[in-house]
Amino acid sequence: MNKEDAVLNIENLSFGYAKDKLIYKDFNLEVKKSELISIVGSSGSGKSTLFELISNNLKPQKGTITSKKISSVYQDPYSSFHPSFIILEQIKDVVFFNEEIKRKLENFLDKLNLDFDLINKKPHELSGGQLQRCSILRALLMEPDLLLVDEPTSALDNIVAIEVMNLLIDNLDKCGMLLITHDNSLANWCSDKIINLNELQKD
């Protein structure tokens, strides 16, 4: 395996909110470009905690986490956008907006069945599912090496969910992806590898 292709490398990670109750113990994970790895596990098993550790919002008690450029899609899209500004402004805040990016944005909107008008609206003027898709397309426009995606389809009906997953999968030629999902059939359908945190914690 070529180390150059790794977009995330976690080595011997140990972490617990309380020192005597570790959620992760000597945990290892590598994600390569073009790889989609799903993290599944029951509520409270540590899925969001792993994303917080990778995003450097929490510090491990032991071990190292190294990653290339990350963008994240959170489960609650309203937490990803400022309520007072239109979506387009909030895309321009994080992406250098030129003609090429505009074309790419139009293409993503088309693939996600969203009207161009929507991005000239404020977050509360969109449905949860529309805003979730805006959050996904903004993350893709940032051209990350690693995409962290938490329950991207939970606010969507089945047809739109498939469109969203297809768009994410189409972008795997440019990045690697870690997906948190409660949906085992989704994980089985799209993943190169599935990590079940309930299985880890049995050890």
Ligand SMILES: Nc1ncnc2c1ncn2[C@@H]1O[C@H](COP(=O)(O)OP(=O)(O)OP(=O)(O)O)[C@@H](O)[C@H]1O
């Ligand atoms: N800030 C915190 N302080 C203390 N304990 C926490 C904190 N955040 C989470 N926990 C605990 O850590 C464990 C893992 O939580 P986490 O949110 O990572 O689980 P999850 O698998 O993402 O759950 P869900 O599927 O419900 O979102 C849980 O027992 C939770 O109560």
